[in-house]
Amino acid sequence: MTRVAVVYNDDSALARGDAQDAIAVQGVVSCARSVADSLRARGHAAETLALPPDPRAVAMFVGALRVDVVFNLVEAIGGDARREPAFAWACELHGIAYTGSPPRAMTLCLEKPVAQALLGASGVPVPRHVVLARGDEPVASLSYPVIVKPSREDASHGIESASVVRDEAAMRARARHVIEHYAQPAIVEEFVEGREINVALIASPRGLEILPLSEIDYAGFPPEMPRIVSYAGKWIETSRDWALTQVIAARGLDNAQRARIEAVARRAFYVLGLHGYGRVDVRLDARGEPHVIDVNPNPDISPDAGFALAAARGGYAHADLVEWIVASARRPE
Template structure:
């Protein structure tokens, strides 16, 4: 086992504004700094930790300094959440192992149309859908209302609100047109599955991947709001949707349904090429688990669904972070991280400023200044 490593924690702090209309409030990055502090606390006991805020200069810095491994919690770059894809490609070019999926998988899963095509081809149930490049595109007569309309290439419930579930063609075209204009990308309409909402977190690689306890979203929301996890439900903490969509883990499912849901999530995870960790979101109607999204980069904030499921499986926050990093080291052919005892020696604390980067090398017990 390695007794000492240099671990970079790569993160972004940037408003996601590139494709959004003026005045549209976003807070999807609001918990990143707290997550950085929590992850730093996990590894700084026995390793040198470098906090790296992504910028235009990060690639050159990484090529020079070559940390042993990167714990990647970047969810965007340059005001564009698709930047998480570009960051992963940059890290691959830098030749430094990093946690989570590669750029190809991140790009595939960001593209909801391609994701659903791959799932369907591989026999994974997913709702029927249509992509609208313009609001006037002919409607596929095989689709049945109600439909849910969302941006085709976004995550974090961006663009999803109380008007996203539509019951007729006029409402569909109005919502599709709004998404196309606001986000500068196609809109996707899929059949709305009125069923139980399940989040299935998965950890591991290949045949070794395992399903963590299933989490269910319990809806206690105003009667005029559709039962969906929209933007307010995810990010606006003082809203009725946020307070009325609590997660319960483990979900109250009978054993046969748990197996079916878990098998479906594992198949989706594998066919999409997710590695190390991820989350599969499912709508369960009757005994059919419909995959609505595969998320290869779920939030690792201390109160998110992924962490909730990990805790239900018996992992502490520290243990799940170390497990993720060790999965990365294992597939990269590197020795596992030490178990968390204090290091016998540590490099002196350093501070680096690279352009707009704030990069800090922190020895055991050090502070982020």
């Protein structure tokens, strides 16, 4: 029996950016409950705890925990995703075992240009890209269309149809919008139009396993609509994007293609120093080659999210996932 504190951030009152950005933070509360339920079902002692939004309280909060393992569902502190790694740091500094990735991996993955540069330098295929801090600086030539994203957000914040643009003038206009609206540089990536595959990886007792591949089903998208997972498609259940954006089992990949995707995802996981579990998102180019577009440490493991659904297709229960994640918790020296 392991004593586990399932810690999450309840920042629903504090979101920045668009008011609708707030919806993204609510899911973590029910995720925490389901993790605790699954752990109790396996005989562990689990409690859910909301992290205080005041950053100054974090170190004290962690210092007061009397558990064997912290299950880390913290995605932001005081509404700021940039502070996500601070909670893992606090566990490190207090010598408390915690699940998932170390702060370094979170920091790298939250800084898309850094993650992409490291992956590229390690031979992991990534889309060609440039970074714009102002919007008017000279940039290397890209082939269009491109997608313009905030460089330090995740959960599809700032991603909508208007993010995909077909010429330099539109690219610069969108980059300026992102820079102003999200107060951070924009990353502009060549748009990889092919299939979008989600690769879920988890450290099981048998080593780092890859769960059955999932895919975004873009079949229902009208031709004029860019095939992307927009913010609305990910979070706003009443939107057209949401109705159209389905995650399904990836079908019809031949063995060589599957092996290539899995190898690329595995390398991305190691290059960025993820631990425990993670999700690597790739898109296939016209030749079927996978390009890593996003690496997600500590991805959503709600029972109805893609990770757990992929696990279910592999014959694993939600409780298997959370037990393995607890078993692989990092115990700082």
